Amino acid sequence: MDRTTVSEITRLIRLRRNASRPIVLFLGARAGGLFNNPIFYELIELLSKDPAKFQKLGALEKFAECYRILAEQRENDIYGVLRKALEKKAERRREDEYLAQLVKERFFDLIISTNIDSLLERSFERAELNELQDYNVFIAGRDHARVDLAGFRGHCLILKVFGDLETRTYKTAGNVFDIDVDRNLAEYLRSVLSNHLLAVGYDPVWDDPIAAVFPTSTDGIDYVNIDQPLEGSQMASIIRRRRGNYLIENTEEFTKFFQVLYTSLLSNNQLAEQSISLSPTARGVDKRKKVFISYSHRDARRLERLHTHLAMYEREGLVDAWDDTKIAVGADWKEEIKKALQEAKVAVLLISADFLASKFIAENELPSLLEAAKAGGTRIIPVILSPCNYNDSGLHQFQAVNPPSKPLSSMNSNDKEALWMKVVKLINES
Numbered sequence: 001m002d003r004t005t006v007s008e009i010t011r012l013i014r015l016r017r018n019a020s021r022p023i024v025l026f027l028g029a030r031a032g033g034l035f036n037n038p039i040f041y042e043l044i045e046l047l048s049k050d051p052a053k054f055q056k057l058g059a060l061e062k063f064a065e066c067y068r069i070l071a072e073q074r075e076n077d078i079y080g081v082l083r084k085a086l087e088k089k090a091e092r093r094r095e096d097e098y099l100a101q102l103v104k105e106r107f108f109d110l111i112i113s114t115n116i117d118s119l120l121e122r123s124f125e126r127a128e129l130n131e132l133q134d135y136n137v138f139i140a141g142r143d144h145a146r147v148d149l150a151g152f153r154g155h156c157l158i159l160k161v162f163g164d165l166e167t168r169t170y171k172t173a174g175n176v177f178d179i180d181v182d183r184n185l186a187e188y189l190r191s192v193l194s195n196h197l198l199a200v201g202y203d204p205v206w207d208d209p210i211a212a213v214f215p216t217s218t219d220g221i222d223y224v225n226i227d228q229p230l231e232g233s234q235m236a237s238i239i240r241r242r243r244g245n246y247l248i249e250n251t252e253e254f255t256k257f258f259q260v261l262y263t264s265l266l267s268n269n270q271l272a273e274q275s276i277s278l279s280p281t282a283r284g285v286d287k288r289k290k291v292f293i294s295y296s297h298r299d300a301r302r303l304e305r306l307h308t309h310l311a312m313y314e315r316e317g318l319v320d321a322w323d324d325t326k327i328a329v330g331a332d333w334k335e336e337i338k339k340a341l342q343e344a345k346v347a348v349l350l351i352s353a354d355f356l357a358s359k360f361i362a363e364n365e366l367p368s369l370l371e372a373a374k375a376g377g378t379r380i381i382p383v384i385l386s387p388c389n390y391n392d393s394g395l396h397q398f399q400a401v402n403p404p405s406k407p408l409s410s411m412n413s414n415d416k417e418a419l420w421m422k423v424v425k426l427i428n429e430s
Contacts, residue, residue, distance in 0.1 A: 004245035009222050010264040017107050021123055024109045024195050031201030031254050040085035044069050064205040070173035078174050082165055086117045094325050097124035098262035103156045112159045114207050116170040142169040148183030172413050177209040194218035216241040216299045266301055292344035293323040294365050296354035302385050309420040341368040346430045348381045353388040379430045
């Protein structure tokens with residue numbers, strides 16, 4: 001096995017998409033809603049015979065122990081634990097939001113997941129991808145492989161191998177998935193998994209039942225995980241025989257990995273990729289200018305372009321730009337937004353019809369920003385992205401960087417870049 005880089009994975013994803021042969025994406029249990037889920041761990045700890053020992057386990061050992069403890073419970077109790085853990089899971093995970101945008105741009109057309117939560121599907125809905133038209137969801141145990149997979153329509157398929165919790169059609173600890181039960185599904189999986197594969201978050205305990213269908217001597221595999229597969233394990237053998245590569249993520253979630261993919265693939269700009277991996281300034285007192293960016297998720301590409309222009313100043317420790325993609329998995333998003341609003345000296349509003357229509361922005365972001373601006377503590381900088389009724393909104397009192405009659409969408413590429421430069425200049429002068 002050879003070590004790879006995010007840049008190399010990005011290059012391959014782009015090449016395969018451009019050749020109309022997208023990479024198959026496999027999402028293992030460590031990329032799902034149960035891994036590192038504090039509610040889930042608390043519930044399992046109550047069932048543990050040695051809670052003190054359970055608490056001391058490392059992240060990977062604790063997740064494996066959760067599986068073993070769950071397997072000892074009755075079926076209804078297992079469902080109760082899973083339901084409580086996942087219904088309290090943060091509704092919005094950054095990695096799911098990034099992935100939805102990548103699917104929207106057709107970088108992936110097949111996602112095979114062993115996760116029984118619905119977090120990914122919800123992110124697709126927020127990205128305004130329409131089920132049946134833009135994507136399909138195949139749930140093993142509910143749908144018939146011979147009919148439903150053959151009749152698949154749309155430009156992306158989410159194949160939930162272990163089923164789905166909400167429909168109560170799922171296989172997990174205590175009721176293990178058996179690939180031999182549905183031979184049509186097994187045949188389909190062996191076929192598609194023989195293509196070049198990006199495997200993210202495979203867990204040797206939770207995902208073990210599907211390892212048997214990974215072909216060992218076909219196209220390549222890029223293995224992204226928190227650790228390397230154990231020497232002598234089935235997955236290590238698969239990667240070696242497929243001459244695969246691996247990438248180790250040092251964090252316990254894959255947010256940063258998908259953020260870099262998203263930034264690199266959609267903006268095609270390396271400065272943005274570098275800015276993502278920056279750690280907070282270590283120059284003593286944090287004197288960075290706090291910037292709050294408010295935007296509609298439909299305008300995510302515009303957000304990334306702004307981040308690209310801010311990257312140099314962030315790297316120099318002059319600016320700290322915040323938007324909701326910085327909310328950590330499992331965090332109280334309302335408190336995180338509230339804190340960011342309180343600290344902001346500058347607020348950049350990326351205005352579009354989607355922005356003005358957003359109930360979330362109107363109720364959770366704008367009231368605090370307008371109050372802070374009225375008190376003289378925050379400078380509001382609106383940027384008109386696309387035609388909209390800005391002058392009829394309650395924000396018209398703030399002078400926009402560009403007039404509503406000349407939105408960003410109407411400009412040529414040079415004028416767009418000049419506008420972002422002007423926005424950055426206004427931020428630095430504030």
